[in-house]
Amino acid sequence: MSTRAEVLDLAVLGRLATAPMHGYELRKHLGATLGPVRALSYGSLYPSLRRLTDAGLIAEVRTATTPPHALSGRRARIVYELTDAGRVHLAEVLAHAEPAAWDDDAFTVRFTLFAATDARTRLRILEGRHARMVERLDLLRGSAARTRERMDSYTAELARYGLEQAEREVAWLEDLIDTERGTRGPLDLRPATDGGPPRTSTAGATGVPDIPNPKEQL
Amino acid sequence: MSTRAEVLDLAVLGRLATAPMHGYELRKHLGATLGPVRALSYGSLYPSLRRLTDAGLIAEVRTATTPPHALSGRRARIVYELTDAGRVHLAEVLAHAEPAAWDDDAFTVRFTLFAATDARTRLRILEGRHARMVERLDLLRGSAARTRERMDSYTAELARYGLEQAEREVAWLEDLIDTERGTRGPLDLRPATDGGPPRTSTAGATGVPDIPNPKEQL
DNA sequence: TCTGCCATGTAAGCCGTTACATGATTTT
DNA sequence: AAAATCATGTAACGGCTTACATGGCAGA
Numbered sequence: 227m228s229t230r231a232e233v234l235d236l237a238v239l240g241r242l243a244t245a246p247m248h249g250y251e252l253r254k255h256l257g258a259t260l261g262p263v264r265a266l267s268y269g270s271l272y273p274s275l276r277r278l279t280d281a282g283l284i285a286e287v288r289t290a291t292t293p294p295h296a297l298s299g300r301r302a303r304i305v306y307e308l309t310d311a312g313r314v315h316l317a318e319v320l321a322h323a324e325p326a327a328w329d330d331d332a333f334t335v336r337f338t339l340f341a342a343t344d345a346r347t348r349l350r351i352l353e354g355r356h357a358r359m360v361e362r363l364d365l366l367r368g369s370a371a372r373t374r375e376r377m378d379s380y381t382a383e384l385a386r387y388g389l390e391q392a393e394r395e396v397a398w399l400e401d402l403i404d405t406e407r408g409t410r411g412p413l414d415l416r417p418a419t420d421g422g423p424p425r426t427s428t429a430g431a432t433g434v435p436d437i438p439n440p441k442e443q444l
Numbered sequence: 445m446s447t448r449a450e451v452l453d454l455a456v457l458g459r460l461a462t463a464p465m466h467g468y469e470l471r472k473h474l475g476a477t478l479g480p481v482r483a484l485s486y487g488s489l490y491p492s493l494r495r496l497t498d499a500g501l502i503a504e505v506r507t508a509t510t511p512p513h514a515l516s517g518r519r520a521r522i523v524y525e526l527t528d529a530g531r532v533h534l535a536e537v538l539a540h541a542e543p544a545a546w547d548d549d550a551f552t553v554r555f556t557l558f559a560a561t562d563a564r565t566r567l568r569i570l571e572g573r574h575a576r577m578v579e580r581l582d583l584l585r586g587s588a589a590r591t592r593e594r595m596d597s598y599t600a601e602l603a604r605y606g607l608e609q610a611e612r613e614v615a616w617l618e619d620l621i622d623t624e625r626g627t628r629g630p631l632d633l634r635p636a637t638d639g640g641p642p643r644t645s646t647a648g649a650t651g652v653p654d655i656p657n658p659k660e661q662l
Numbered sequence: 663t664c665t666g667c668c669a670t671g672t673a674a675g676c677c678g679t680t681a682c683a684t685g686a687t688t689t690t
Numbered sequence: 691a692a693a694a695t696c697a698t699g700t701a702a703c704g705g706c707t708t709a710c711a712t713g714g715c716a717g718a
Contacts, residue, residue, distance in 0.1 A: 230705065250669050258587045259599050261606060267707055272671055303669065340598035369476045378559035381477050384552070387616060388479060391609070398605060448677065468697050485679055490699055521697065 228326045233335055234266070234274050239283060239308070239316050240339040246287050246307035249275060259338050275306060283312035316342075323347050328355035349406045356399040363392045446544045451553055452484070452492050457501060457526070457534050458557040464505050464525035467493060477556050493524060501530035534560075541565050546573035567624050574617040581610045 241247065241255055249271060257265035278284045287305040308316070320336075320343045327336050333355050340348050370385045377385065459465065459473055467489060475483035496502045505523040526534070538554075538561045545554050551573050558566050588603045595603065 248669080249671090258591055259595075259602070261584075268669090268671070269673090269708075270706060273705095276671095334602070337602055338599050341596035373476055377477075380558035381556050383620075384477070384555055391612075394609075394612075402601075466697080467699090468695095486697090486699070487680075487701090488678055491677095494699095 228329075228332075230331065231270075231274070231277070233332045234270060235278055236316075236319060236332075237335045237338070238271070238274050239278060239312060240320075240335070240342070242284055242306055242308050243313070243316055243342065246305050248303040248305045250303070252306075260334060278312070279306070282309055283315055285309050320344075321347060323350040323354060325354060327351050328358050345406065349403065352399060352403050352406060356396065356403060359392065359396050359399060363389070363396055366392055446547075446550075448549065449488075449492070449495070451550045452488060453496055454534075454537060454550075455553045455556070456489070456492050457496060457530060458538075458553070458560070460502055460524055460526050461531070461534055461560065464523050466521040466523045468521075470524075478552060496530070497524070500527055501533055503527050539565060541568040541572060543572060545569050546576050563624065567621065570617060570621050570624060574614065574621060577610065577614050577617060581607070581614055584610055 237256055237260065238252065241252060241259075247255070249268070252275075253266065253268065253271050256271075260266075275284070279286075284306045287307050320339060326332055328351060333351070336343070336351055343351075366385075366389050370389060373385075374382065455474055455478065456470065459470060459477075465473070467486070470493075471484060471486065471489050474489075478484075493502070497504075502524045505525050538557060544550055546569060551569070554561070554569055561569075584603075584607050588607060591603075592600065
Protein backbone atom coordinates (compact mmCIF):
# COMPACT_ATOMS: atom_id res chain seq x y z
CA MET A 227 0.00 0.00 0.00
CA SER A 228 2.89 2.32 -0.28
CA THR A 229 3.76 2.41 -3.96
CA ARG A 230 1.98 4.69 -6.37
CA ALA A 231 0.69 1.78 -8.39
CA GLU A 232 -0.95 0.26 -5.35
CA VAL A 233 -2.71 3.50 -4.56
CA LEU A 234 -3.99 3.71 -8.12
CA ASP A 235 -5.16 0.11 -7.97
CA LEU A 236 -7.08 0.88 -4.80
CA ALA A 237 -8.74 3.87 -6.43
CA VAL A 238 -9.79 1.75 -9.40
CA LEU A 239 -10.99 -1.09 -7.21
CA GLY A 240 -12.95 1.30 -5.04
CA ARG A 241 -14.57 2.95 -8.01
CA LEU A 242 -15.55 -0.36 -9.56
CA ALA A 243 -17.09 -1.42 -6.26
CA THR A 244 -19.75 1.24 -6.69
CA ALA A 245 -20.61 0.31 -10.26
CA PRO A 246 -19.14 -1.78 -13.07
CA MET A 247 -17.44 0.37 -15.65
CA HIS A 248 -15.16 0.32 -18.66
CA GLY A 249 -11.77 1.99 -18.84
CA TYR A 250 -12.71 5.16 -20.62
CA GLU A 251 -15.56 5.89 -18.26
CA LEU A 252 -13.39 5.04 -15.27
CA ARG A 253 -10.81 7.56 -16.32
CA LYS A 254 -13.39 10.31 -16.42
CA HIS A 255 -14.84 9.43 -13.04
CA LEU A 256 -11.48 9.16 -11.33
CA GLY A 257 -10.36 12.36 -12.97
CA ALA A 258 -13.46 14.08 -11.62
CA THR A 259 -13.12 12.91 -8.03
CA LEU A 260 -9.35 12.98 -7.66
CA GLY A 261 -9.13 16.37 -9.34
CA PRO A 262 -10.10 17.11 -12.91
CA VAL A 263 -6.69 18.62 -13.23
CA ARG A 264 -4.56 15.53 -13.25
CA ALA A 265 -6.71 13.25 -15.36
CA LEU A 266 -4.69 10.11 -15.15
CA SER A 267 -3.51 8.83 -18.48
CA TYR A 268 -4.43 5.55 -20.09
CA GLY A 269 -0.81 4.65 -19.85
CA SER A 270 -1.31 4.07 -16.15
CA LEU A 271 -4.99 3.17 -16.06
CA TYR A 272 -4.98 0.22 -18.42
CA PRO A 273 -1.94 -1.40 -16.82
CA SER A 274 -3.78 -1.05 -13.51
CA LEU A 275 -6.82 -2.84 -14.91
CA ARG A 276 -4.51 -5.50 -16.20
CA ARG A 277 -2.85 -5.97 -12.81
CA LEU A 278 -6.18 -6.22 -11.02
CA THR A 279 -7.48 -8.70 -13.56
CA ASP A 280 -4.38 -10.84 -13.25
CA ALA A 281 -4.76 -10.76 -9.48
CA GLY A 282 -8.32 -11.99 -9.88
CA LEU A 283 -9.78 -8.97 -8.11
CA ILE A 284 -11.80 -7.76 -11.08
CA ALA A 285 -13.12 -9.47 -14.20
CA GLU A 286 -14.69 -8.56 -17.50
CA VAL A 287 -18.44 -8.53 -17.50
CA ARG A 288 -20.04 -10.80 -20.06
CA THR A 289 -23.70 -10.08 -20.48
CA ALA A 290 -26.10 -11.00 -23.25
CA THR A 291 -26.30 -7.36 -24.29
CA THR A 292 -22.60 -7.11 -24.90
CA PRO A 293 -21.45 -10.09 -26.90
CA PRO A 294 -17.69 -10.30 -26.90
CA HIS A 295 -16.16 -8.40 -29.79
CA ALA A 296 -19.39 -8.54 -31.78
CA LEU A 297 -20.63 -5.58 -33.75
CA SER A 298 -22.98 -4.40 -31.07
CA GLY A 299 -23.09 -0.70 -30.47
CA ARG A 300 -19.83 1.20 -30.81
CA ARG A 301 -16.60 -0.58 -30.28
CA ALA A 302 -16.28 -3.61 -28.06
CA ARG A 303 -16.16 -1.95 -24.67
CA ILE A 304 -14.73 -3.97 -21.87
CA VAL A 305 -16.74 -3.51 -18.72
CA TYR A 306 -15.08 -4.57 -15.49
CA GLU A 307 -16.66 -5.57 -12.21
CA LEU A 308 -15.37 -6.72 -8.84
CA THR A 309 -15.00 -10.43 -8.23
CA ASP A 310 -15.80 -11.91 -4.83
CA ALA A 311 -12.08 -11.96 -4.10
CA GLY A 312 -11.96 -8.31 -5.07
CA ARG A 313 -14.73 -7.46 -2.65
CA VAL A 314 -12.98 -9.27 0.17
CA HIS A 315 -9.66 -7.66 -0.63
CA LEU A 316 -11.16 -4.18 -0.81
CA ALA A 317 -12.90 -4.65 2.53
CA GLU A 318 -9.63 -5.76 4.10
CA VAL A 319 -7.67 -2.83 2.75
CA LEU A 320 -10.33 -0.33 3.76
CA ALA A 321 -10.55 -1.79 7.25
CA HIS A 322 -7.12 -0.84 8.48
CA ALA A 323 -5.31 2.44 8.72
CA GLU A 324 -1.56 2.25 8.33
CA PRO A 325 0.65 5.34 8.19
CA ALA A 326 0.81 4.86 4.42
CA ALA A 327 -2.87 5.76 4.33
CA TRP A 328 -2.09 9.38 5.18
CA ASP A 329 0.53 10.00 2.58
CA ASP A 330 -0.37 12.81 0.21
CA ASP A 331 -1.83 10.80 -2.61
CA ALA A 332 -3.04 7.80 -0.66
CA PHE A 333 -5.01 10.01 1.71
CA THR A 334 -7.06 11.51 -1.09
CA VAL A 335 -7.94 8.09 -2.42
CA ARG A 336 -8.80 6.74 1.00
CA PHE A 337 -10.95 9.80 1.67
CA THR A 338 -12.99 9.28 -1.48
CA LEU A 339 -13.67 5.77 -0.21
CA PHE A 340 -14.80 6.89 3.25
CA ALA A 341 -18.41 6.04 2.46
CA ALA A 342 -17.33 2.40 2.42
CA THR A 343 -15.03 2.72 5.44
CA ASP A 344 -16.13 2.18 9.02
CA ALA A 345 -16.23 5.12 11.39
CA ARG A 346 -13.29 4.09 13.57
CA THR A 347 -10.97 3.69 10.61
CA ARG A 348 -12.13 6.99 9.16
CA LEU A 349 -11.25 8.74 12.38
CA ARG A 350 -7.88 7.09 12.65
CA ILE A 351 -6.96 8.10 9.10
CA LEU A 352 -8.07 11.66 9.66
CA GLU A 353 -6.04 11.87 12.87
CA GLY A 354 -3.01 10.38 11.17
CA ARG A 355 -3.26 12.85 8.36
CA HIS A 356 -3.72 15.66 10.83
CA ALA A 357 -0.60 14.72 12.74
CA ARG A 358 1.34 14.55 9.50
CA MET A 359 0.15 17.97 8.40
CA VAL A 360 0.87 19.57 11.76
CA GLU A 361 4.37 18.19 11.61
CA ARG A 362 4.78 19.66 8.16
CA LEU A 363 3.35 22.97 9.32
CA ASP A 364 5.90 23.15 12.12
CA LEU A 365 8.68 22.54 9.62
CA LEU A 366 7.33 25.32 7.44
CA ARG A 367 7.05 27.74 10.34
CA GLY A 368 10.53 26.88 11.47
CA SER A 369 12.24 27.37 8.15
CA ALA A 370 10.20 30.48 7.45
CA ALA A 371 11.30 32.03 10.72
CA ARG A 372 14.90 31.06 10.17
CA THR A 373 15.23 32.45 6.66
CA ARG A 374 12.90 35.41 6.88
CA GLU A 375 15.63 38.05 6.95
CA ARG A 376 17.53 36.64 4.03
CA MET A 377 14.56 36.43 1.69
CA ASP A 378 13.37 38.95 -0.86
CA SER A 379 9.72 40.00 -0.74
CA TYR A 380 8.59 37.57 -3.40
CA THR A 381 10.14 34.53 -1.82
CA ALA A 382 8.74 35.64 1.51
CA GLU A 383 5.29 36.06 0.03
CA LEU A 384 5.45 32.58 -1.46
CA ALA A 385 6.43 31.16 1.89
CA ARG A 386 3.61 33.06 3.58
CA TYR A 387 1.09 31.71 1.09
CA GLY A 388 2.37 28.17 1.51
CA LEU A 389 2.05 28.50 5.27
CA GLU A 390 -1.47 29.81 4.94
CA GLN A 391 -2.46 26.87 2.77
CA ALA A 392 -1.02 24.36 5.22
CA GLU A 393 -2.83 26.04 8.12
CA ARG A 394 -6.06 25.86 6.21
CA GLU A 395 -5.65 22.18 5.54
CA VAL A 396 -5.03 21.54 9.23
CA ALA A 397 -8.16 23.50 10.11
CA TRP A 398 -10.12 21.54 7.52
CA LEU A 399 -8.97 18.27 9.02
CA GLU A 400 -9.85 19.43 12.52
CA ASP A 401 -13.35 20.26 11.35
CA LEU A 402 -13.70 16.84 9.81
CA ILE A 403 -12.41 15.14 12.93
CA ASP A 404 -14.81 17.06 15.14
CA THR A 405 -17.68 16.13 12.87
CA GLU A 406 -16.66 12.47 12.90
CA ARG A 407 -16.43 12.42 16.67
CA GLY A 408 -19.84 13.95 16.83
CA THR A 409 -18.61 15.80 19.87
CA ARG A 410 -17.83 18.96 17.94
CA GLY A 411 -14.52 19.07 19.80
CA PRO A 412 -15.18 20.17 23.40
CA LEU A 413 -11.64 19.52 24.52
CA ASP A 414 -9.50 16.58 23.62
CA LEU A 415 -6.81 15.36 25.95
CA ARG A 416 -3.87 14.72 23.76
CA PRO A 417 -0.49 14.57 25.51
CA ALA A 418 1.76 17.35 24.31
CA THR A 419 4.61 14.89 23.87
CA ASP A 420 4.14 14.38 20.17
CA GLY A 421 4.04 18.01 19.14
CA GLY A 422 0.28 18.16 19.32
CA PRO A 423 -0.77 21.74 18.65
CA PRO A 424 -2.78 23.83 21.13
CA ARG A 425 -5.73 23.51 18.77
CA THR A 426 -6.21 26.98 17.38
CA SER A 427 -9.71 26.03 16.41
CA THR A 428 -10.38 28.24 13.44
CA ALA A 429 -13.11 25.69 12.86
CA GLY A 430 -16.40 27.27 12.04
CA ALA A 431 -19.55 25.69 10.70
CA THR A 432 -17.71 24.54 7.63
CA GLY A 433 -17.83 20.82 8.39
CA VAL A 434 -19.16 18.04 6.26
CA PRO A 435 -22.82 18.75 5.51
CA ASP A 436 -24.67 15.53 6.01
CA ILE A 437 -22.80 12.36 6.66
CA PRO A 438 -24.86 9.29 5.95
CA ASN A 439 -24.69 6.08 7.87
CA PRO A 440 -22.36 4.32 5.50
CA LYS A 441 -22.55 0.63 4.88
CA GLU A 442 -20.06 -0.67 7.35
CA GLN A 443 -18.07 -2.90 5.06
CA LEU A 444 -17.93 -2.01 1.35
CA MET B 445 11.97 25.31 -20.52
CA SER B 446 9.28 22.74 -20.47
CA THR B 447 10.89 19.64 -19.04
CA ARG B 448 11.25 19.11 -15.30
CA ALA B 449 15.02 19.01 -15.56
CA GLU B 450 15.10 22.42 -17.20
CA VAL B 451 12.97 23.87 -14.45
CA LEU B 452 15.29 22.42 -11.84
CA ASP B 453 18.32 23.77 -13.69
CA LEU B 454 16.74 27.21 -13.68
CA ALA B 455 16.10 27.02 -9.96
CA VAL B 456 19.72 26.04 -9.33
CA LEU B 457 21.05 28.71 -11.66
CA GLY B 458 18.86 31.34 -10.06
CA ARG B 459 19.93 30.37 -6.57
CA LEU B 460 23.60 30.42 -7.47
CA ALA B 461 23.15 33.88 -8.98
CA THR B 462 22.48 35.25 -5.51
CA ALA B 463 25.48 33.61 -3.91
CA PRO B 464 28.00 30.88 -4.72
CA MET B 465 27.20 27.68 -2.92
CA HIS B 466 27.99 24.00 -2.70
CA GLY B 467 25.57 21.19 -3.37
CA TYR B 468 24.59 20.35 0.17
CA GLU B 469 23.85 23.98 1.03
CA LEU B 470 21.97 24.43 -2.23
CA ARG B 471 19.68 21.56 -1.42
CA LYS B 472 18.71 23.08 1.87
CA HIS B 473 18.06 26.50 0.39
CA LEU B 474 16.01 25.20 -2.50
CA GLY B 475 14.14 22.93 -0.14
CA ALA B 476 13.31 25.91 2.03
CA THR B 477 12.05 28.18 -0.75
CA LEU B 478 10.32 25.63 -2.93
CA GLY B 479 8.70 23.97 0.03
CA PRO B 480 10.52 22.29 2.89
CA VAL B 481 8.28 19.35 2.24
CA ARG B 482 9.73 18.09 -0.98
CA ALA B 483 13.41 18.60 -0.32
CA LEU B 484 14.80 17.59 -3.66
CA SER B 485 17.11 14.62 -3.53
CA TYR B 486 20.76 14.55 -4.40
CA GLY B 487 19.87 12.14 -7.12
CA SER B 488 18.44 15.05 -9.07
CA LEU B 489 20.50 17.91 -7.69
CA TYR B 490 23.97 16.65 -8.49
CA PRO B 491 23.08 15.67 -12.05
CA SER B 492 21.69 19.17 -12.45
CA LEU B 493 24.96 20.70 -11.27
CA ARG B 494 26.72 18.42 -13.72
CA ARG B 495 24.54 19.52 -16.62
CA LEU B 496 25.03 23.20 -15.84
CA THR B 497 28.79 22.73 -15.52
CA ASP B 498 28.98 20.88 -18.83
CA ALA B 499 26.96 23.67 -20.44
CA GLY B 500 29.48 26.17 -19.08
CA LEU B 501 26.87 28.10 -17.14
CA ILE B 502 28.41 27.45 -13.75
CA ALA B 503 31.91 26.53 -12.61
CA GLU B 504 33.70 25.39 -9.49
CA VAL B 505 35.13 28.17 -7.39
CA ARG B 506 38.85 27.87 -6.79
CA THR B 507 40.00 30.19 -4.06
CA ALA B 508 43.12 30.19 -1.97
CA THR B 509 41.10 29.27 1.08
CA THR B 510 39.78 26.10 -0.49
CA PRO B 511 42.63 24.22 -2.09
CA PRO B 512 41.28 21.48 -4.33
CA HIS B 513 40.94 18.19 -2.49
CA ALA B 514 43.40 19.20 0.17
CA LEU B 515 42.82 18.47 3.82
CA SER B 516 41.49 21.89 4.58
CA GLY B 517 38.47 22.03 6.83
CA ARG B 518 35.90 19.28 6.42
CA ARG B 519 35.65 17.37 3.23
CA ALA B 520 36.52 18.91 -0.11
CA ARG B 521 33.39 20.95 -0.71
CA ILE B 522 32.76 21.99 -4.24
CA VAL B 523 31.47 25.52 -4.37
CA TYR B 524 29.82 26.58 -7.61
CA GLU B 525 29.33 30.05 -9.04
CA LEU B 526 27.81 31.46 -12.20
CA THR B 527 30.05 32.02 -15.19
CA ASP B 528 29.56 35.04 -17.43
CA ALA B 529 27.74 32.79 -19.87
CA GLY B 530 25.54 31.64 -17.02
CA ARG B 531 24.67 35.20 -16.12
CA VAL B 532 23.76 36.01 -19.71
CA HIS B 533 21.71 32.85 -20.07
CA LEU B 534 19.83 33.44 -16.82
CA ALA B 535 19.02 37.02 -17.84
CA GLU B 536 17.68 35.79 -21.16
CA VAL B 537 15.51 33.11 -19.62
CA LEU B 538 14.15 35.48 -16.98
CA ALA B 539 13.37 38.13 -19.58
CA HIS B 540 10.67 36.30 -21.44
CA ALA B 541 7.41 34.77 -20.36
CA GLU B 542 6.31 31.75 -22.36
CA PRO B 543 3.26 29.68 -21.45
CA ALA B 544 5.64 27.11 -19.97
CA ALA B 545 6.45 29.69 -17.29
CA TRP B 546 3.01 29.28 -15.73
CA ASP B 547 2.98 25.53 -15.46
CA ASP B 548 2.59 24.30 -11.91
CA ASP B 549 6.19 23.73 -11.01
CA ALA B 550 7.78 26.25 -13.36
CA PHE B 551 5.62 29.03 -11.97
CA THR B 552 6.86 28.51 -8.45
CA VAL B 553 10.46 28.64 -9.58
CA ARG B 554 9.87 31.71 -11.72
CA PHE B 555 8.11 33.39 -8.82
CA THR B 556 11.03 32.86 -6.46
CA LEU B 557 13.18 34.61 -9.07
CA PHE B 558 10.87 37.61 -9.43
CA ALA B 559 13.34 39.84 -7.61
CA ALA B 560 15.62 39.44 -10.62
CA THR B 561 12.84 39.72 -13.18
CA ASP B 562 11.68 42.99 -14.74
CA ALA B 563 8.23 44.32 -13.90
CA ARG B 564 6.63 43.72 -17.28
CA THR B 565 7.66 40.07 -17.36
CA ARG B 566 6.49 39.59 -13.79
CA LEU B 567 3.07 40.90 -14.71
CA ARG B 568 2.82 38.76 -17.82
CA ILE B 569 3.69 35.62 -15.88
CA LEU B 570 1.18 36.41 -13.15
CA GLU B 571 -1.53 37.03 -15.74
CA GLY B 572 -0.68 33.84 -17.57
CA ARG B 573 -0.84 31.88 -14.37
CA HIS B 574 -4.09 33.57 -13.46
CA ALA B 575 -5.69 32.63 -16.78
CA ARG B 576 -4.52 29.07 -16.34
CA MET B 577 -5.98 28.81 -12.85
CA VAL B 578 -9.29 30.37 -13.86
CA GLU B 579 -9.55 27.83 -16.64
CA ARG B 580 -8.90 25.08 -14.15
CA LEU B 581 -11.41 26.56 -11.74
CA ASP B 582 -14.09 26.52 -14.43
CA LEU B 583 -13.34 22.87 -15.10
CA LEU B 584 -13.66 22.11 -11.41
CA ARG B 585 -16.93 23.98 -11.09
CA GLY B 586 -18.28 22.26 -14.18
CA SER B 587 -17.46 18.75 -13.11
CA ALA B 588 -18.58 19.45 -9.55
CA ALA B 589 -21.96 20.64 -10.76
CA ARG B 590 -22.34 17.72 -13.13
CA THR B 591 -21.55 15.00 -10.63
CA ARG B 592 -22.96 16.54 -7.47
CA GLU B 593 -25.99 14.28 -7.28
CA ARG B 594 -24.09 11.08 -7.83
CA MET B 595 -21.51 11.75 -5.14
CA ASP B 596 -21.49 10.64 -1.53
CA SER B 597 -20.90 13.29 1.15
CA TYR B 598 -17.21 12.62 1.47
CA THR B 599 -16.44 12.85 -2.21
CA ALA B 600 -18.55 15.99 -2.36
CA GLU B 601 -16.68 17.48 0.58
CA LEU B 602 -13.37 16.76 -1.09
CA ALA B 603 -14.57 18.43 -4.26
CA ARG B 604 -15.78 21.43 -2.26
CA TYR B 605 -12.43 21.77 -0.54
CA GLY B 606 -10.56 21.49 -3.82
CA LEU B 607 -12.73 24.19 -5.31
CA GLU B 608 -12.14 26.43 -2.32
CA GLN B 609 -8.41 26.03 -2.65
CA ALA B 610 -8.46 26.87 -6.33
CA GLU B 611 -10.59 29.96 -5.66
CA ARG B 612 -8.14 31.07 -3.04
CA GLU B 613 -5.23 30.74 -5.40
CA VAL B 614 -7.02 32.81 -8.02
CA ALA B 615 -7.74 35.48 -5.43
CA TRP B 616 -4.10 35.43 -4.36
CA LEU B 617 -2.96 35.93 -7.93
CA GLU B 618 -5.41 38.78 -8.40
CA ASP B 619 -4.02 40.49 -5.35
CA LEU B 620 -0.50 40.10 -6.67
CA ILE B 621 -1.49 41.41 -10.08
CA ASP B 622 -3.19 44.43 -8.57
CA THR B 623 -0.14 45.13 -6.47
CA GLU B 624 2.14 44.81 -9.48
CA ARG B 625 0.00 47.18 -11.53
CA GLY B 626 0.09 49.62 -8.68
CA THR B 627 -3.44 50.52 -9.65
CA ARG B 628 -5.01 48.27 -7.02
CA GLY B 629 -7.40 47.06 -9.74
CA PRO B 630 -9.93 49.82 -10.48
CA LEU B 631 -11.50 47.94 -13.35
CA ASP B 632 -9.71 46.10 -16.07
CA LEU B 633 -11.25 45.80 -19.50
CA ARG B 634 -10.68 42.25 -20.46
CA PRO B 635 -12.82 40.95 -23.33
CA ALA B 636 -15.10 38.16 -22.14
CA THR B 637 -14.08 36.04 -25.14
CA ASP B 638 -11.45 34.03 -23.35
CA GLY B 639 -13.47 33.02 -20.35
CA GLY B 640 -12.23 35.93 -18.29
CA PRO B 641 -14.09 35.87 -14.97
CA PRO B 642 -16.18 38.80 -13.71
CA ARG B 643 -13.53 39.42 -11.09
CA THR B 644 -15.17 38.44 -7.86
CA SER B 645 -12.57 40.47 -6.02
CA THR B 646 -12.30 38.70 -2.70
CA ALA B 647 -9.07 40.62 -2.59
CA GLY B 648 -8.52 42.31 0.71
CA ALA B 649 -5.41 43.87 2.12
CA THR B 650 -3.59 40.58 1.83
CA GLY B 651 -1.21 41.62 -0.94
CA VAL B 652 2.55 41.55 -0.97
CA PRO B 653 3.80 43.67 1.89
CA ASP B 654 6.59 45.75 0.50
CA ILE B 655 7.86 45.16 -2.98
CA PRO B 656 11.26 46.65 -3.50
CA ASN B 657 12.52 48.14 -6.71
CA PRO B 658 14.30 45.03 -7.89
CA LYS B 659 17.47 45.18 -9.90
CA GLU B 660 16.14 45.10 -13.41
CA GLN B 661 18.34 42.38 -14.82
CA LEU B 662 19.73 39.81 -12.42
C1' DT C 663 -16.18 14.67 -45.70
C1' DC C 664 -13.89 15.91 -41.87
C1' DT C 665 -13.64 16.83 -37.21
C1' DG C 666 -14.29 15.26 -32.80
C1' DC C 667 -15.48 12.06 -29.36
C1' DC C 668 -15.61 7.19 -27.94
C1' DA C 669 -12.48 3.31 -26.84
C1' DT C 670 -8.43 0.22 -26.00
C1' DG C 671 -4.08 -0.59 -25.79
C1' DT C 672 1.58 -0.46 -26.34
C1' DA C 673 6.28 1.48 -26.21
C1' DA C 674 9.61 4.61 -25.19
C1' DG C 675 11.59 8.18 -22.93
C1' DC C 676 12.16 10.84 -19.17
C1' DC C 677 13.13 11.57 -14.49
C1' DG C 678 12.80 11.40 -9.68
C1' DT C 679 13.18 8.97 -5.44
C1' DT C 680 15.68 5.49 -2.87
C1' DA C 681 19.40 3.01 -1.58
C1' DC C 682 24.08 2.39 -1.60
C1' DA C 683 29.14 3.78 -1.12
C1' DT C 684 32.37 6.67 1.42
C1' DG C 685 34.26 9.36 4.79
C1' DA C 686 35.15 13.49 7.88
C1' DT C 687 33.61 16.30 11.75
C1' DT C 688 30.80 17.76 15.47
C1' DT C 689 27.79 16.81 19.13
C1' DT C 690 25.98 14.00 22.80
C1' DA D 691 32.19 6.02 21.72
C1' DA D 692 28.19 6.48 19.21
C1' DA D 693 25.11 9.16 16.69
C1' DA D 694 24.05 12.89 13.94
C1' DT D 695 25.31 16.07 10.49
C1' DC D 696 28.13 17.46 6.75
C1' DA D 697 29.23 16.23 1.99
C1' DT D 698 29.47 14.14 -2.74
C1' DG D 699 28.28 11.19 -5.75
C1' DT D 700 26.28 6.57 -8.53
C1' DA D 701 23.00 2.96 -9.84
C1' DA D 702 18.79 0.92 -10.12
C1' DC D 703 14.13 0.71 -9.89
C1' DG D 704 9.66 2.58 -10.37
C1' DG D 705 6.33 4.68 -12.84
C1' DC D 706 4.08 8.52 -15.22
C1' DT D 707 3.38 11.14 -19.34
C1' DT D 708 3.50 11.26 -24.32
C1' DA D 709 3.06 9.56 -28.58
C1' DC D 710 1.70 6.13 -31.52
C1' DA D 711 -1.52 2.49 -33.54
C1' DT D 712 -6.31 1.42 -34.57
C1' DG D 713 -10.96 1.95 -35.55
C1' DG D 714 -16.15 2.95 -35.06
C1' DC D 715 -19.66 6.37 -34.72
C1' DA D 716 -22.01 10.99 -34.74
C1' DG D 717 -22.69 15.49 -36.04
C1' DA D 718 -21.46 19.67 -38.79
